[in-house]
Amino acid sequence: MKSAYDKKELQKVFNENPDILPLQEVKSSLQNLDAQILYKKRYNNFFYPSSKQKGQSGVAIYTKYNPTSLIHGFNSSFDNEGRIQKIEFDKFNLYNVYFPLGATKESLKSKFEFYDLFMCYVNKSNKPQIICGDFNRIVSEIDGYNLDLLKKNNEFSSRKRKMGQ
Template identity: 40%
Template sequence: MRILSWNVNGVRAVVKKGFFNWLESESPDVACLQEVKARTEDLDDAILNPEGYHAVWNPAERKGYSGVAIFTKKKPKAIHRGIGIERFDVEGRVIRMEFKDFDLLNVYFPNGTSGSERLQYKMEFYDAFLEHCEQLRAEGRELVITGDVNTAHKAIDLKNPKANEKNSGFLPEERAWVDKFVSHGYVDSFREFHPEPDQYTWWSYRFNVRAKNVGWRIDYFFVTEKLMAKVKDSFIQADVMGSDHCPIGLEIKAK
Protein backbone atom coordinates (compact mmCIF):
# COMPACT_ATOMS: atom_id res chain seq x y z
CA MET A 1 0.00 0.00 0.00
CA ARG A 2 1.29 3.43 -0.95
CA ILE A 3 0.12 6.28 1.28
CA LEU A 4 0.85 9.94 0.60
CA SER A 5 0.22 12.82 2.98
CA TRP A 6 0.24 16.56 2.29
CA ASN A 7 -0.58 19.73 4.17
CA VAL A 8 -2.06 21.51 1.16
CA ASN A 9 -2.59 24.89 2.90
CA GLY A 10 -6.01 25.30 1.25
CA VAL A 11 -7.43 22.61 -1.02
CA ARG A 12 -8.99 25.08 -3.47
CA ALA A 13 -5.65 26.89 -3.85
CA VAL A 14 -3.64 23.70 -4.38
CA VAL A 15 -6.11 22.42 -6.99
CA LYS A 16 -5.30 25.53 -9.04
CA LYS A 17 -1.60 24.67 -8.72
CA GLY A 18 -1.76 21.17 -10.22
CA PHE A 19 -2.97 18.98 -7.34
CA PHE A 20 -4.92 16.61 -9.58
CA ASN A 21 -1.96 16.21 -11.95
CA TRP A 22 0.08 15.15 -8.91
CA LEU A 23 -2.65 12.79 -7.68
CA GLU A 24 -3.03 11.18 -11.10
CA SER A 25 0.69 10.76 -11.73
CA GLU A 26 1.44 9.45 -8.22
CA SER A 27 -1.76 7.36 -8.04
CA PRO A 28 -1.42 6.56 -4.31
CA ASP A 29 -3.68 3.97 -2.69
CA VAL A 30 -4.42 6.60 -0.05
CA ALA A 31 -3.92 10.38 0.00
CA CYS A 32 -4.22 12.22 3.32
CA LEU A 33 -4.69 15.99 3.22
CA GLN A 34 -4.33 18.46 6.07
CA GLU A 35 -5.32 22.12 6.37
CA VAL A 36 -7.92 21.86 3.61
CA LYS A 37 -9.45 25.19 4.76
CA ALA A 38 -12.86 24.49 3.23
CA ARG A 39 -16.26 23.19 4.21
CA THR A 40 -17.75 20.52 1.96
CA GLU A 41 -20.62 22.76 0.82
CA ASP A 42 -18.05 25.20 -0.60
CA LEU A 43 -16.35 22.62 -2.84
CA ASP A 44 -17.32 21.40 -6.28
CA ASP A 45 -17.81 17.71 -6.93
CA ALA A 46 -14.49 17.19 -8.73
CA ILE A 47 -12.69 18.06 -5.47
CA LEU A 48 -15.25 16.51 -3.11
CA ASN A 49 -15.24 13.14 -4.87
CA PRO A 50 -12.06 12.64 -6.92
CA GLU A 51 -12.42 10.04 -9.63
CA GLY A 52 -11.28 6.59 -8.52
CA TYR A 53 -11.31 7.38 -4.80
CA HIS A 54 -13.61 7.16 -1.80
CA ALA A 55 -13.35 10.61 -0.21
CA VAL A 56 -13.87 11.38 3.48
CA TRP A 57 -13.85 14.95 4.80
CA ASN A 58 -13.67 16.37 8.30
CA PRO A 59 -13.76 20.17 7.98
CA ALA A 60 -13.53 22.62 10.86
CA GLU A 61 -16.70 24.40 11.96
CA ARG A 62 -14.91 27.70 11.38
CA LYS A 63 -14.85 28.70 7.71
CA GLY A 64 -11.53 28.68 5.86
CA TYR A 65 -9.64 27.02 8.71
CA SER A 66 -7.95 23.70 9.47
CA GLY A 67 -9.75 20.53 8.30
CA VAL A 68 -8.56 17.17 6.99
CA ALA A 69 -9.55 14.76 4.22
CA ILE A 70 -8.63 11.26 3.05
CA PHE A 71 -8.95 9.90 -0.50
CA THR A 72 -8.69 6.10 -0.63
CA LYS A 73 -8.98 3.64 -3.51
CA LYS A 74 -9.86 0.81 -1.16
CA LYS A 75 -12.99 1.21 0.93
CA PRO A 76 -12.07 1.12 4.63
CA LYS A 77 -13.79 -1.17 7.12
CA ALA A 78 -14.85 1.85 9.19
CA ILE A 79 -14.40 5.63 9.37
CA HIS A 80 -14.13 7.80 12.49
CA ARG A 81 -13.87 11.58 12.73
CA GLY A 82 -12.20 13.28 15.69
CA ILE A 83 -10.96 11.87 18.99
CA GLY A 84 -14.16 12.31 21.01
CA ILE A 85 -13.28 15.63 22.67
CA GLU A 86 -15.47 18.46 21.38
CA ARG A 87 -13.09 21.39 21.81
CA PHE A 88 -10.59 19.61 19.59
CA ASP A 89 -13.07 17.99 17.22
CA VAL A 90 -14.75 21.28 16.19
CA GLU A 91 -11.46 22.18 14.50
CA GLY A 92 -11.60 19.19 12.14
CA ARG A 93 -8.22 17.72 13.00
CA VAL A 94 -8.49 13.92 12.79
CA ILE A 95 -9.86 11.20 10.53
CA ARG A 96 -9.25 7.54 11.39
CA MET A 97 -9.80 4.75 8.89
CA GLU A 98 -9.80 1.07 9.80
CA PHE A 99 -8.10 -1.21 7.29
CA LYS A 100 -7.44 -4.96 7.62
CA ASP A 101 -3.91 -4.75 9.02
CA PHE A 102 -3.88 -1.32 10.67
CA ASP A 103 -5.76 1.87 11.44
CA LEU A 104 -4.69 5.02 9.59
CA LEU A 105 -4.93 8.35 11.41
CA ASN A 106 -4.68 11.54 9.38
CA VAL A 107 -3.99 14.42 11.76
CA TYR A 108 -3.52 18.17 11.56
CA PHE A 109 -1.97 18.99 14.93
CA PRO A 110 -2.51 22.53 16.27
CA ASN A 111 -0.05 25.31 15.57
CA GLY A 112 1.24 27.04 18.71
CA THR A 113 2.70 30.18 17.16
CA SER A 114 -0.16 32.62 17.78
CA GLY A 115 0.30 33.03 21.55
CA SER A 116 0.37 31.23 24.89
CA GLU A 117 -3.31 30.23 24.76
CA ARG A 118 -2.87 28.34 21.48
CA LEU A 119 0.38 26.80 22.70
CA GLN A 120 -1.48 25.45 25.73
CA TYR A 121 -4.24 24.15 23.42
CA LYS A 122 -1.59 22.47 21.28
CA MET A 123 0.03 20.75 24.26
CA GLU A 124 -3.37 19.61 25.57
CA PHE A 125 -4.23 18.22 22.13
CA TYR A 126 -0.90 16.39 22.06
CA ASP A 127 -1.63 14.68 25.38
CA ALA A 128 -5.22 13.83 24.44
CA PHE A 129 -4.07 12.41 21.11
CA LEU A 130 -1.45 10.16 22.72
CA GLU A 131 -4.10 8.88 25.13
CA HIS A 132 -6.44 8.23 22.18
CA CYS A 133 -3.73 6.24 20.38
CA GLU A 134 -2.93 4.24 23.50
CA GLN A 135 -6.60 3.30 23.85
CA LEU A 136 -6.66 2.07 20.26
CA ARG A 137 -3.54 -0.02 20.84
CA ALA A 138 -5.03 -1.45 24.01
CA GLU A 139 -7.82 -2.74 21.75
CA GLY A 140 -5.16 -4.56 19.71
CA ARG A 141 -4.85 -2.15 16.79
CA GLU A 142 -1.65 -1.34 14.91
CA LEU A 143 -1.44 2.30 13.84
CA VAL A 144 -0.08 4.46 11.04
CA ILE A 145 -0.25 8.13 12.06
CA THR A 146 0.44 10.82 9.49
CA GLY A 147 0.12 14.55 9.17
CA ASP A 148 1.48 17.92 10.14
CA VAL A 149 2.70 17.64 13.74
CA ASN A 150 3.80 21.30 13.79
CA THR A 151 6.98 20.44 15.72
CA ALA A 152 10.50 19.66 14.53
CA HIS A 153 11.66 16.84 16.79
CA LYS A 154 15.45 17.25 16.82
CA ALA A 155 18.10 19.75 15.72
CA ILE A 156 18.58 17.77 12.51
CA ASP A 157 14.93 18.48 11.63
CA LEU A 158 15.33 22.20 10.91
CA LYS A 159 17.95 24.36 9.26
CA ASN A 160 18.43 26.85 12.11
CA PRO A 161 17.86 25.06 15.42
CA LYS A 162 19.71 27.54 17.67
CA ALA A 163 17.78 30.54 16.33
CA ASN A 164 14.44 28.78 16.92
CA GLU A 165 14.80 27.39 20.45
CA LYS A 166 12.29 29.95 21.78
CA ASN A 167 9.85 29.66 18.87
CA SER A 168 6.81 27.40 18.81
CA GLY A 169 7.57 24.40 16.65
CA PHE A 170 10.92 23.84 18.36
CA LEU A 171 10.22 24.64 22.01
CA PRO A 172 11.65 22.23 24.62
CA GLU A 173 8.17 21.20 25.80
CA GLU A 174 6.98 20.49 22.24
CA ARG A 175 10.06 18.41 21.47
CA ALA A 176 9.72 16.61 24.81
CA TRP A 177 6.23 15.52 23.82
CA VAL A 178 7.56 14.02 20.58
CA ASP A 179 10.18 12.22 22.70
CA LYS A 180 7.37 10.88 24.86
CA PHE A 181 5.28 9.85 21.85
CA VAL A 182 8.22 7.96 20.33
CA SER A 183 9.02 6.32 23.69
CA HIS A 184 5.50 4.84 23.70
CA GLY A 185 6.40 2.83 20.61
CA TYR A 186 5.57 5.11 17.68
CA VAL A 187 8.45 5.06 15.20
CA ASP A 188 9.39 8.11 13.12
CA SER A 189 9.52 6.03 9.94
CA PHE A 190 11.35 8.59 7.79
CA ARG A 191 14.38 8.62 10.08
CA GLU A 192 14.59 4.81 9.96
CA PHE A 193 15.35 5.09 6.24
CA HIS A 194 16.91 8.56 5.96
CA PRO A 195 19.23 9.61 8.82
CA GLU A 196 20.87 12.39 6.81
CA PRO A 197 20.35 16.15 7.46
CA ASP A 198 18.74 18.82 5.23
CA GLN A 199 15.50 16.86 4.74
CA TYR A 200 12.54 19.19 5.24
CA THR A 201 8.78 19.32 4.60
CA TRP A 202 7.91 22.97 5.30
CA TRP A 203 9.45 26.26 4.21
CA SER A 204 8.26 29.78 5.02
CA TYR A 205 6.85 31.71 2.07
CA ARG A 206 9.12 34.61 3.04
CA PHE A 207 12.59 35.48 1.72
CA ASN A 208 12.62 32.74 -0.94
CA VAL A 209 13.86 30.27 1.69
CA ARG A 210 12.59 27.18 -0.13
CA ALA A 211 15.04 27.75 -2.98
CA LYS A 212 17.81 27.81 -0.35
CA ASN A 213 16.28 24.80 1.48
CA VAL A 214 15.99 26.68 4.78
CA GLY A 215 13.21 24.49 6.11
CA TRP A 216 11.69 22.40 8.88
CA ARG A 217 10.65 18.73 8.96
CA ILE A 218 7.31 18.92 10.75
CA ASP A 219 5.28 16.37 8.74
CA TYR A 220 5.61 12.72 9.73
CA PHE A 221 4.58 9.12 9.31
CA PHE A 222 4.65 7.45 12.73
CA VAL A 223 4.19 3.68 12.72
CA THR A 224 3.72 1.34 15.68
CA GLU A 225 6.83 -0.76 16.33
CA LYS A 226 5.32 -4.11 15.38
CA LEU A 227 4.01 -2.73 12.08
CA MET A 228 7.34 -1.09 11.24
CA ALA A 229 8.68 -4.42 9.92
CA LYS A 230 6.19 -4.12 7.05
CA VAL A 231 7.32 -0.61 6.03
CA LYS A 232 9.35 -0.65 2.81
CA ASP A 233 10.10 3.08 2.55
CA SER A 234 9.24 6.45 4.05
CA PHE A 235 10.06 9.49 1.95
CA ILE A 236 9.68 13.22 1.28
CA GLN A 237 8.67 14.72 -2.09
CA ALA A 238 10.50 18.03 -1.66
CA ASP A 239 10.26 18.92 -5.35
CA VAL A 240 6.43 18.98 -5.37
CA MET A 241 5.18 22.56 -5.26
CA GLY A 242 1.73 24.01 -4.54
CA SER A 243 1.87 24.59 -0.78
CA ASP A 244 4.34 25.79 1.84
CA HIS A 245 4.58 22.09 2.76
CA CYS A 246 5.55 19.26 0.43
CA PRO A 247 4.03 15.76 0.35
CA ILE A 248 5.46 12.85 2.30
CA GLY A 249 4.94 9.16 1.64
CA LEU A 250 4.96 5.65 3.08
CA GLU A 251 5.25 2.29 1.32
CA ILE A 252 3.91 -0.49 3.51
CA LYS A 253 3.32 -4.18 2.82
CA ALA A 254 -0.11 -4.30 4.39
CA LYS A 255 -3.79 -4.36 3.46
Protein backbone atom coordinates (compact mmCIF):
# COMPACT_ATOMS: atom_id res chain seq x y z
CA MET A 1 0.00 0.00 0.00
CA LYS A 2 2.78 2.41 0.91
CA SER A 3 4.61 1.52 -2.28
CA ALA A 4 1.53 2.27 -4.39
CA TYR A 5 1.16 5.57 -2.56
CA ASP A 6 4.84 6.48 -3.06
CA LYS A 7 4.55 5.75 -6.79
CA LYS A 8 1.41 7.92 -6.98
CA GLU A 9 -0.60 4.89 -8.18
CA LEU A 10 -3.04 5.13 -5.29
CA GLN A 11 -3.78 8.77 -6.07
CA LYS A 12 -4.50 7.85 -9.70
CA VAL A 13 -7.19 5.47 -8.48
CA PHE A 14 -8.71 8.06 -6.15
CA ASN A 15 -8.72 10.56 -9.02
CA GLU A 16 -11.25 8.23 -10.69
CA ASN A 17 -13.57 8.98 -7.75
CA PRO A 18 -14.66 5.41 -6.91
CA ASP A 19 -17.66 4.93 -4.63
CA ILE A 20 -16.06 1.87 -3.05
CA LEU A 21 -12.41 0.88 -3.33
CA PRO A 22 -11.42 -2.54 -1.97
CA LEU A 23 -7.67 -3.22 -1.75
CA GLN A 24 -5.81 -6.46 -1.10
CA GLU A 25 -2.30 -7.33 -0.02
CA VAL A 26 -1.90 -3.96 1.66
CA LYS A 27 1.02 -5.37 3.71
CA SER A 28 0.84 -2.55 6.24
CA SER A 29 -0.23 -2.05 9.80
CA LEU A 30 -2.08 1.13 10.65
CA GLN A 31 0.98 2.40 12.53
CA ASN A 32 3.07 2.20 9.32
CA LEU A 33 0.72 4.29 7.21
CA ASP A 34 0.72 8.06 7.34
CA ALA A 35 -2.42 10.17 7.46
CA GLN A 36 -2.31 10.95 3.72
CA ILE A 37 -2.89 7.27 2.99
CA LEU A 38 -5.33 6.55 5.80
CA TYR A 39 -7.63 9.52 5.55
CA LYS A 40 -9.13 10.53 2.22
CA LYS A 41 -11.75 13.25 2.00
CA ARG A 42 -15.26 11.89 1.55
CA TYR A 43 -14.17 8.33 2.36
CA ASN A 44 -14.62 6.03 5.32
CA ASN A 45 -11.73 3.62 5.56
CA PHE A 46 -11.53 0.17 7.09
CA PHE A 47 -8.21 -1.62 7.40
CA TYR A 48 -7.68 -5.23 8.40
CA PRO A 49 -3.94 -6.00 8.55
CA SER A 50 -2.44 -9.38 9.31
CA SER A 51 -1.69 -9.88 12.99
CA LYS A 52 0.03 -13.20 12.23
CA GLN A 53 2.82 -11.86 10.01
CA LYS A 54 3.57 -8.17 10.06
CA GLY A 55 3.99 -6.73 6.56
CA GLN A 56 2.05 -9.60 4.93
CA SER A 57 -1.49 -9.96 3.58
CA GLY A 58 -4.01 -7.40 4.78
CA VAL A 59 -7.09 -5.89 3.17
CA ALA A 60 -8.63 -2.43 3.20
CA ILE A 61 -11.80 -0.76 1.98
CA TYR A 62 -12.45 2.89 1.26
CA THR A 63 -16.10 3.78 0.80
CA LYS A 64 -18.14 6.94 0.40
CA TYR A 65 -21.11 5.21 2.02
CA ASN A 66 -21.77 4.28 5.61
CA PRO A 67 -22.11 0.51 5.93
CA THR A 68 -24.67 -1.03 8.23
CA SER A 69 -21.91 -3.32 9.53
CA LEU A 70 -18.34 -4.40 8.96
CA ILE A 71 -16.93 -7.82 9.78
CA HIS A 72 -13.24 -8.66 9.73
CA GLY A 73 -12.51 -12.34 9.20
CA PHE A 74 -15.03 -15.13 9.09
CA ASN A 75 -14.54 -16.89 12.38
CA SER A 76 -11.85 -19.31 11.24
CA SER A 77 -8.18 -20.11 11.71
CA PHE A 78 -7.42 -17.65 8.88
CA ASP A 79 -8.72 -14.61 10.77
CA ASN A 80 -5.32 -13.51 12.07
CA GLU A 81 -4.00 -13.26 8.48
CA GLY A 82 -6.04 -10.17 7.50
CA ARG A 83 -7.65 -11.88 4.50
CA ILE A 84 -11.33 -11.00 4.44
CA GLN A 85 -13.67 -8.10 5.13
CA LYS A 86 -17.41 -8.21 4.77
CA ILE A 87 -19.03 -4.82 4.51
CA GLU A 88 -22.81 -4.81 4.66
CA PHE A 89 -25.06 -2.21 3.13
CA ASP A 90 -28.86 -2.12 3.11
CA LYS A 91 -29.21 -3.75 -0.29
CA PHE A 92 -26.05 -5.85 -0.70
CA ASN A 93 -22.93 -7.26 0.92
CA LEU A 94 -19.43 -6.67 -0.38
CA TYR A 95 -16.60 -9.10 0.38
CA ASN A 96 -13.02 -7.94 0.04
CA VAL A 97 -10.81 -11.03 -0.01
CA TYR A 98 -7.12 -11.81 -0.32
CA PHE A 99 -7.01 -15.55 -1.01
CA PRO A 100 -4.01 -17.66 0.09
CA LEU A 101 -1.39 -18.38 -2.54
CA GLY A 102 -1.07 -22.17 -2.23
CA ALA A 103 2.48 -22.44 -3.58
CA THR A 104 3.41 -25.58 -1.61
CA LYS A 105 1.45 -28.80 -1.10
CA GLU A 106 0.74 -27.82 2.51
CA SER A 107 -0.34 -24.28 1.65
CA LEU A 108 -2.37 -25.56 -1.31
CA LYS A 109 -4.38 -27.69 1.11
CA SER A 110 -4.86 -24.57 3.24
CA LYS A 111 -5.98 -22.62 0.17
CA PHE A 112 -8.66 -25.20 -0.68
CA GLU A 113 -9.83 -25.11 2.95
CA PHE A 114 -10.08 -21.32 2.74
CA TYR A 115 -12.17 -21.55 -0.46
CA ASP A 116 -14.53 -24.06 1.18
CA LEU A 117 -14.95 -21.95 4.32
CA PHE A 118 -15.42 -18.79 2.31
CA MET A 119 -18.15 -20.29 0.11
CA CYS A 120 -20.02 -21.51 3.20
CA TYR A 121 -19.71 -18.03 4.72
CA VAL A 122 -20.98 -16.25 1.60
CA ASN A 123 -23.90 -18.65 1.17
CA LYS A 124 -25.31 -17.70 4.60
CA SER A 125 -26.75 -14.43 3.28
CA ASN A 126 -29.85 -13.88 1.17
CA LYS A 127 -28.72 -10.44 -0.01
CA PRO A 128 -27.01 -9.88 -3.35
CA GLN A 129 -23.27 -10.44 -2.95
CA ILE A 130 -20.31 -8.67 -4.52
CA ILE A 131 -17.03 -10.54 -4.16
CA CYS A 132 -13.84 -8.76 -5.09
CA GLY A 133 -10.26 -9.53 -4.33
CA ASP A 134 -7.03 -11.17 -5.25
CA PHE A 135 -7.99 -14.78 -5.94
CA ASN A 136 -4.40 -15.91 -6.47
CA ARG A 137 -5.34 -18.23 -9.29
CA ILE A 138 -4.42 -18.60 -12.92
CA VAL A 139 -7.02 -19.90 -15.34
CA SER A 140 -4.96 -19.71 -18.51
CA GLU A 141 -1.35 -19.02 -19.42
CA ILE A 142 -2.09 -15.39 -20.25
CA ASP A 143 -3.02 -14.78 -16.59
CA GLY A 144 0.51 -15.30 -15.29
CA TYR A 145 4.11 -14.47 -15.90
CA ASN A 146 7.14 -16.70 -15.46
CA LEU A 147 5.02 -19.75 -16.28
CA ASP A 148 7.85 -22.23 -15.76
CA LEU A 149 8.20 -21.12 -12.14
CA LEU A 150 4.44 -21.08 -11.65
CA LYS A 151 4.09 -24.62 -12.97
CA LYS A 152 6.91 -25.77 -10.71
CA ASN A 153 5.23 -24.22 -7.66
CA ASN A 154 1.70 -25.62 -8.16
CA GLU A 155 0.37 -22.26 -9.33
CA PHE A 156 -0.81 -23.67 -12.64
CA SER A 157 -2.22 -27.00 -11.49
CA SER A 158 -5.42 -28.17 -13.16
CA ARG A 159 -7.22 -28.27 -9.82
CA LYS A 160 -6.35 -24.65 -9.06
CA ARG A 161 -7.37 -23.52 -12.54
CA LYS A 162 -10.79 -25.14 -12.11
CA MET A 163 -11.48 -23.31 -8.83
CA GLY A 164 -14.04 -20.59 -9.28
CA GLN A 165 -15.19 -21.62 -12.75
